[in-house]
Amino acid sequence: MRVEVQSVVFSYTRRRPAEHGAGAGRSGEPGVRGGGFRGRQDSLAAQRTYQNGTNGLVLKGVSLTARSGRLLGIIGPNGSGKSTLLKVIGGVLTPLSGQVLYDGQDIFRLRPRETAKLVAAVSASEQPVFPFTVEQTVLMGRSPYAPLFGDSPADLAIARECMQRTRVCHLARRKVTGLSSGELQRVLIARALAQRPKVLLLDEPTAHLDVNFQQEVMELATDLAHEAGLTVIAVLHDLNLAGKYCDDLVILVDGQVAAAGPPNDVLTEENLLAVYGVRAIVGRRPDVDRPAIFVVSGASRDATGGQIPEGYDGIGEGSDCDAQ
Amino acid sequence: MTRRARRTIPPRRIATSAAAATTAATAAAAHRWRVAALALMCVGSVLWAITAGTSAIGAGLAIRVLLSRVPVVSWLLPPLSHIEPGALEAAEVIVLDVRLPRIVLGLLVGAGLSVVGAAFQGLFRNPLADPYIIGASSGAALGATIGILMAGTALASPTWTIPVYAFIGSVATVAFVYALATIDGRVPTETFLLAGVVVGSFVWAAVSFLMVIAGDDLPRVVMWLMGSLSAKSWSHVRITAPYVLLGTLALVAMGRGLNLISTGEEPARFMGLDTERFKTAVIVIGALVTAAVVASSGLIGFVGLVVPHISRMLMGPDHRVLVPVSAAGGAAFMVVADTLARTLIPPREIPVGIITAMTGAPFFFYLLRTARGRR
Numbered sequence: 001m002r003v004e005v006q007s008v009v010f011s012y013t014r015r016r017p018a019e020h021g022a023g024a025g026r027s028g029e030p031g032v033r034g035g036g037f038r039g040r041q042d043s044l045a046a047q048r049t050y051q052n053g054t055n056g057l058v059l060k061g062v063s064l065t066a067r068s069g070r071l072l073g074i075i076g077p078n079g080s081g082k083s084t085l086l087k088v089i090g091g092v093l094t095p096l097s098g099q100v101l102y103d104g105q106d107i108f109r110l111r112p113r114e115t116a117k118l119v120a121a122v123s124a125s126e127q128p129v130f131p132f133t134v135e136q137t138v139l140m141g142r143s144p145y146a147p148l149f150g151d152s153p154a155d156l157a158i159a160r161e162c163m164q165r166t167r168v169c170h171l172a173r174r175k176v177t178g179l180s181s182g183e184l185q186r187v188l189i190a191r192a193l194a195q196r197p198k199v200l201l202l203d204e205p206t207a208h209l210d211v212n213f214q215q216e217v218m219e220l221a222t223d224l225a226h227e228a229g230l231t232v233i234a235v236l237h238d239l240n241l242a243g244k245y246c247d248d249l250v251i252l253v254d255g256q257v258a259a260a261g262p263p264n265d266v267l268t269e270e271n272l273l274a275v276y277g278v279r280a281i282v283g284r285r286p287d288v289d290r291p292a293i294f295v296v297s298g299a300s301r302d303a304t305g306g307q308i309p310e311g312y313d314g315i316g317e318g319s320d321c322d323a324q
Numbered sequence: 325m326t327r328r329a330r331r332t333i334p335p336r337r338i339a340t341s342a343a344a345a346t347t348a349a350t351a352a353a354a355h356r357w358r359v360a361a362l363a364l365m366c367v368g369s370v371l372w373a374i375t376a377g378t379s380a381i382g383a384g385l386a387i388r389v390l391l392s393r394v395p396v397v398s399w400l401l402p403p404l405s406h407i408e409p410g411a412l413e414a415a416e417v418i419v420l421d422v423r424l425p426r427i428v429l430g431l432l433v434g435a436g437l438s439v440v441g442a443a444f445q446g447l448f449r450n451p452l453a454d455p456y457i458i459g460a461s462s463g464a465a466l467g468a469t470i471g472i473l474m475a476g477t478a479l480a481s482p483t484w485t486i487p488v489y490a491f492i493g494s495v496a497t498v499a500f501v502y503a504l505a506t507i508d509g510r511v512p513t514e515t516f517l518l519a520g521v522v523v524g525s526f527v528w529a530a531v532s533f534l535m536v537i538a539g540d541d542l543p544r545v546v547m548w549l550m551g552s553l554s555a556k557s558w559s560h561v562r563i564t565a566p567y568v569l570l571g572t573l574a575l576v577a578m579g580r581g582l583n584l585i586s587t588g589e590e591p592a593r594f595m596g597l598d599t600e601r602f603k604t605a606v607i608v609i610g611a612l613v614t615a616a617v618v619a620s621s622g623l624i625g626f627v628g629l630v631v632p633h634i635s636r637m638l639m640g641p642d643h644r645v646l647v648p649v650s651a652a653g654g655a656a657f658m659v660v661a662d663t664l665a666r667t668l669i670p671p672r673e674i675p676v677g678i679i680t681a682m683t684g685a686p687f688f689f690y691l692l693r694t695a696r697g698r699r
Contacts, residue, residue: 013508092593116596123590127451130586130641143584144596148577149644195595 001103001118001198001231003066008088008098010059010081010255018148058084059095060255066248071225071232073208073246073263075239077276079257082235083124086201089233091115102199105310116144122185124204124235124302131175138163141194155194162193166220182213189220199226206241213236218245243267243291251275267291356647358638362652369656373427373663374419378670381415390421425558427659429620432561433553434627434658436568436617438650440610442635443575446586446643447606448513451636454629455614458520458607459497464528464618465549467493469534472544487563487619488546494615497527502607506536510600513589516607527650550675551624553662567616571609572651578606579644586641624677627654627661630684637691658682 036087058081065071074082087093089100091107100107102118110118120141128137128139142155163169166186171179176187185205192200202221206214222245225232238244242249242263251259253275259266268291272280278295285292366407374390375383389412391397440455448457455461471489501523505516575582581602584592589599614628631654632646641646658676661683665676 087590090594092590112593112598113596116594119594121591121594123588123594126588128587129451130446130636132583132587132641136583136640136642137587140587141596142582143580146580148580192410192594201594 001068002103003089003199003231003233004099004101005064005085005089006063006099006101007061007063007322008059008085008095008100008147009057009061010084010088010093010095010098011056012058012084013056042100054225055097055109058255059088061098062252062255062257063098064250064257064260066233067197068231068232069225069229070247071222071234071245073242073249074233074235074252075237075242075249076258080252082252083203085252086121086203086233090119090121090201092121107266113144116195116197118197119199119201120195120197121201122192122203126188128176128184131171131177134163134168134174134176134179135159135172136188137176137187138168138194144195158196159190159194162190163187165193166190181208182210182216185209185213185217186220189217190300193224197230199231199233204235204237206236206238214241221245239267239272239293243293244285244288249298263291264289267293355639358435359649362649362656366652366656367381369659370427370431371665373430373659374423376425376663376667377384378667379414379418381418385412385415386419386423389416390424393420413556416563421557425561426556426662429556429564429661430553430659431655432564432568433617433624434631434654434656435572435651436564436613436654437624437628438631438635438654438657439568439572439575440613440648441654442514442632442643442647442650443578443582443606443610444628445632445636446582446641446646447603448517449586449588449613450517451633452629452681453517455610455617455621456524457517457623458611459501459524459527460494460611460614461618461623462531463497463525464490464494464615465531465623466497466527466534467491468619469531469538469545470539472548473534473538475541480608487560491619494618496610497523498607498611498615511603511607513603547675548622551622551677552665552673552675553621554666554673556620557632564616564620567613571613572647574609575606576644576647578602579642582606582643582647583641586643588675622677624658624680625679626680626684627658630680630688631657634691 062081062085064072065292074085076082084093088095089107090109091100091112094108107119108116132140132245138159139151139155142151142159146152163172166189168183168186168190171183171187174183176184179187189202200221205217205221209217214278218241221232223233224230225247234246236246237303244263246263248261249259249263250257251266251271258275259271269280269282272278272282272293272295277298279297281294281296283292283294284290375381375386388401389601391401437455441453444453444455444457445451447453467489468486470493471485475485498520501516501519502511504520504523505511507515535542535545581592581597584595584597585599585602589603592602593599617624632650635650635653636644639649657680661679664678664683665674665679668674668679
């Protein structure tokens with residue numbers, strides 16, 4: 001299923017900023033270049049909202065496209081709006097303006113139950129409180145289809161199939177409160193798959209996982225995209241994982257798409273310096289033709305000798321206390 | 325592949341997939357005898373409550389009086405022999421008009437508080453939530469206290485003063501908490517809980533102030549606050565029953581939604597639950613049931629906290645099972661506690677809230693300790 005995000009503007013305060021175009025705080029595009037552009041910066045929306053950094057906008061006109069059978073990675077600094085964007089794509093947060101279209105259909109016109117049949121998500125922060133068993137947890141994913149009472153045999157079968165897919169069958173009777181992070185992550189992915197979604201959203205699926213589980217989760221994500229034909233959108237922090245596994249990458253900076261395209265075009269030394277403010281050496285992986293990133297130093301303005309490109313002004317607004 | 329196998333299968337719990345395939349069935353079977361035991365407990369507690377008491381009515385006679393009012397069964401009863409004239413009538417009054425309404429009210433109160441407790445614990449993702457956490461108790465206390473102080477004035481008709489005032493106070497307070505916590509049309513759970521606590525303490529302060537100026541009415545206020553089922557009639561049952569019965573049915577039907585929202589609002593939303601509407605529905609139902617219960621019986625603590633907790637330890641956290649089991653367990657627990665309250669040190673009555681806390685707390689503690697060992 002093709003997911004189109006069209007100039008989405010979002011704020012948690014749910015109020016439109018009063019002063020469009022007022023204030024001259026930040027101007028100019030971030031100094032980054034991208035390749036093939038599945039996502040592109042919507043310049044109109046950007047101009048409208050880019051002016052005032054303090055107006056509470058988290059997403060400032062984001063546009064991108066995700067296609068079936070492909071794994072789209074969203075990367076970017078902390079606080080750039082990645083997780084928020086994922087929730088908007090999933091229909092959980094309603095944007096101030098802009099659209100999210102699933103094969104042309106506006107996701108915000110659907111009822112939650114119908115939305116849940118199209119898109120499922122695994123969030124990074126879910127911590128179980130109650131001791132549901134793994135099987136009960138995966139069965140919850142069948143809720144959008146389930147009858148009012150009980151679980152149908154078909155639902156049980158689908159839940160079991162999804163548990164096999166993520167290899168958590170042997171945990172079926174274990175309580176989710178007693179699982180390791182890696183086990184819990186796979187259980188939550190199984191629960192998402194039980195929704196039989198067309199689109200799968202993963203918010204930092206590799207956070208808190210050891211290297212082995214990281215590879216495993218990413219391999220699962222690519223399998224789901226390439227073999228099952230799902231549209232998979234993942235927010236990632238590990239640039240090497242993102243570069244190795246994603247088919248397309250989008251860099252989000254301060255609520256805007258700074259670059260988009262294939263990993264080889266997006267993960268460049270210039271982009272990393274501009275976006276994260278780190279000096280990095282980007283080489284080739286020995287195993288596959290994908291970028292390998294070695295961070296040399298976390299740059300401050302001093303460390304790079306004033307070489308910071310125009311668009312970069314530190315992490316968020318707080319880099320120069322004196323100015324405020 | 326061996327690398328993976330070693331990692332993913334925990335050392336002590338190796339289950340073949342064939343065994344795992346039957347998990348749902350075996351779990352259901354294990355639940356079945358527990359449900360049967362629970363049903364037995366309910367019936368047993370009612371039978372004990374109907375036969376126990378200070379008046380010298382034999383157990384056989386008490387049960388006979390009860391059965392004589394059941395159609396069909398009454399025709400099959402054996403004829404009465406060797407009973408003094410007048411004794412039957414006295415027994416009928418005591419069993420049918422004194423003990424029975426009290427038992428039925430006990431069932432309703434126990435079920436209502438436990439069901440709301442179970443629902444709120446799931447909704448707020450907090451096993452320490454209870455029906456009173458959102459300000460229902462403080463509001464009812466304020467209403468009842470005002471009602472007691474105004475007894476005899478023009479604004480207070482004698483019979484209904486306290487229940488009606490308590491109900492209004494409870495609902496109004498929760499509504500105020502809800503309005504206070506609403507931000508941009510949404511009600512964040514943390515804000516709501518915080519607002520409940522804050523408004524609760526404010527209202528309790530008002531209650532304390534009224535108690536200071538209560539004068540001769542103070543003992544009545546204190547007795548009401550402790551909660552009791554003594555001297556309750558069928559009219560109390562009638563005002564409480566519709567709320568508790570409808571509310572319980574509704575919350576049982578909402579079990580799947582409670583499961584989803586107990587994993588968190590965002591995951592629940594992603595799994596297709598309209599979380600804002602669902603939250604509102606649970607809060608409104610819970611507030612009405614709690615208000616109806618509190619209005620007729622005062623503040624009986626601990627039931628709404630402990631019974632859902634114990635039920636969860638016995639039956640697991642699935643709210644589709646947990647809510648009805650809490651209802652039955654709470655009903656039985658309440659009837660037993662109230663029967664103890666009126667028979668332990670006759671002719672004096674102990675407020676039932678003291679019994680529920682003194683029996684519930686140690687048992688709860690025991691379960692907490694053993695459950696931790698098992699985990």
